[in-house]
Amino acid sequence: MSKDLNLTLHVWRQKNAKCDGKFVEYPAENISPDMSFLEMLDIVNEGLIRKGEEPITFDHDCREGICGTCSMVINGRPHGPRERTTTCQLHMRSFKDGDSVTIEPWRAEAFPVIKDLMVDRGALDRIIAAGGFISVPTGSPQDANALPIPKEKAELAMDAAACIGCGACVAACPNASAMLFLSAKVTHLGLLPQGQPERYTRVRDMVAQMDAEQFGTCTNHGECEAACPKGIKMENIARMNRDFIKASLTYRPAVVGGGAG
Amino acid sequence: MSVAEQSIAGAEARGHGFLASSVGRKVVMAATGVILFGFVTVHMLGNLTSYMGASAMNHYAEFLHTMIHGMGIWAFRAVLLTAVGLHIWAATTLTLDNMAARPTGYRAQQNVASTWASRTMRWSGVILAAFIIYHLLHLTTGTVHPAFDPANPYANFVNGFKVPAASGFYIVAQLCLGLHMWHGVWSCTQSLGLAHPRYDRLRRNFATGLTVLVVGVNISYPIAVLTGFIH
Numbered sequence: 001m002s003k004d005l006n007l008t009l010h011v012w013r014q015k016n017a018k019c020d021g022k023f024v025e026y027p028a029e030n031i032s033p034d035m036s037f038l039e040m041l042d043i044v045n046e047g048l049i050r051k052g053e054e055p056i057t058f059d060h061d062c063r064e065g066i067c068g069t070c071s072m073v074i075n076g077r078p079h080g081p082r083e084r085t086t087t088c089q090l091h092m093r094s095f096k097d098g099d100s101v102t103i104e105p106w107r108a109e110a111f112p113v114i115k116d117l118m119v120d121r122g123a124l125d126r127i128i129a130a131g132g133f134i135s136v137p138t139g140s141p142q143d144a145n146a147l148p149i150p151k152e153k154a155e156l157a158m159d160a161a162a163c164i165g166c167g168a169c170v171a172a173c174p175n176a177s178a179m180l181f182l183s184a185k186v187t188h189l190g191l192l193p194q195g196q197p198e199r200y201t202r203v204r205d206m207v208a209q210m211d212a213e214q215f216g217t218c219t220n221h222g223e224c225e226a227a228c229p230k231g232i233k234m235e236n237i238a239r240m241n242r243d244f245i246k247a248s249l250t251y252r253p254a255v256v257g258g259g260a261g
Numbered sequence: 262m263s264v265a266e267q268s269i270a271g272a273e274a275r276g277h278g279f280l281a282s283s284v285g286r287k288v289v290m291a292a293t294g295v296i297l298f299g300f301v302t303v304h305m306l307g308n309l310t311s312y313m314g315a316s317a318m319n320h321y322a323e324f325l326h327t328m329i330h331g332m333g334i335w336a337f338r339a340v341l342l343t344a345v346g347l348h349i350w351a352a353t354t355l356t357l358d359n360m361a362a363r364p365t366g367y368r369a370q371q372n373v374a375s376t377w378a379s380r381t382m383r384w385s386g387v388i389l390a391a392f393i394i395y396h397l398l399h400l401t402t403g404t405v406h407p408a409f410d411p412a413n414p415y416a417n418f419v420n421g422f423k424v425p426a427a428s429g430f431y432i433v434a435q436l437c438l439g440l441h442m443w444h445g446v447w448s449c450t451q452s453l454g455l456a457h458p459r460y461d462r463l464r465r466n467f468a469t470g471l472t473v474l475v476v477g478v479n480i481s482y483p484i485a486v487l488t489g490f491i492h
Contacts, residue, residue, distance in 0.1 A: 076371035102369045109362050175359035207284050216362030217283040217355050220448040221375035235456045241284055242454025248279045
């Protein structure tokens with residue numbers, strides 16, 4: 001069994017959205033390399049609680065890389081140094097004994113800090129609500145094969161649907177842009193027949209909401225793609241731009257008073 | 262208010278204008294960028310006449326000034342000025358939006374995929390704007406040229422580059438152009454939605470090839486004058 005680790009953490013502590021925050025140094029001692037990064041933080045927090053100090057607040061939920069909740073920037077990279085990994089899937093064997101680890105919250109105007117490492121990602125929910133949906137009649141489900149969907153389209157839509165909305169793309173982008181997130185939603189729904197009725201209103205509404213939330217814009221650095229735990233591709237951003245251009249060219253303003261007939 | 266109501270209110274407050282939207286301004290940036298890359302490529306090709314001697318280059322200059330009864334050059338200038346204006350407008354407003362989107366930076370930011378060229382687009386762009394103003398005052402109006410003769414562009418070209426400081430600034434500006442083009446040519450395909458896995462390598466290679474060609478040939482002009490190859 002490999003040796004336990006002793007690390008020095010530099011953690012962003014901020015009491016609430018209004019207070020200024022600062023980095024505080026904490027030792028993380030006797031950490032098993034088999035622990036996840038979040039378990040390491042749990043141990044540090046137990047120590048803080050025993051000493052009567054306020055534990056470090058951080059977001060976490062499923063701890064199996066699906067929910068996208070465990071947002072933190074570890075040594076300058078969202079979810080830490082490993083590719084295609086969320087923080088909960090990051091193990092302490094990725095660090096060396098004596099390492100210094102800087103832990104910061106997602107940094108974006110659109111993601112206000114709630115406390116310490118926890119940020120409010122409601123902006124992503126509002127973008128989804130602006131257009132990331134399809135309209136279907138409820139009731140008994142349709143026969144699975146009623147709508148022919150080419151295998152390739154189904155795969156591409158599924159790849160985009162792998163987005164867990166964690167916000168790592170925003171955190172990694174030097175412009176705090178959410179375009180990889182948007183493009184995943186636009187692609188996921190826009191490639192499938194069920195998504196066609198709202199395809200062009202969706203992209204315009206979601207982009208308008210993204211701008212209203214004060215996310216930045218894409219300058220094609222590629223940091224989002226590198227940080228994405230689910231491997232969402234920048235090709236989706238180009239597809240979204242394509243749909244946006246077409247939507248802007250063909251947009252018809254809503255008719256007041258309803259259509260004839 | 263529910264999340265959905267907040268969304269609709271937010272989007273309506275912002276308006277749906279193409280030019281007001283971030284993606285719309287990216288498209289303006291990319292489309293005007295294509296015009297400007299096209300221009301620098303043609304400009305580089307036209308100046309190859311300097312290697313063919315004084316009469317070839319002066320005839321080429323005369324052609325530019327007299328084509329379509331002298332209207333042609335003004336049509337080109339109008340398109341270029343509009344493109345430059347829109348490009349700078351889009352770049353400025355998007356940059357300000359992007360800076361506002363990340364008011365607090367990271368203590369430790371690791372760049373994984375971005376390039377030095379992509380991170381310095383703003384700086385290379387500002388240096389290029391300054392260079393273009395100098396270049397126009399130098400070889401178009403002759404204001405800052407030591408011995409400007411409107412009737413002899415070839416002599417202006419040679420005499421202008423004989424000043425090492427002027428040549429040095431041209432070379433530095435061309436290296437900035439290289440950084441700007443290398444990221445920009447690839448980046449504009451992305452902003453215009455022209456992406457497909459089959460053409461990913463082509464896009465990258467086209468950007469690299471065009472950049473090396475334009476910058477390489479452009480840098481050769483001052484060097485050729487300073488070394489006496491063009492005299």
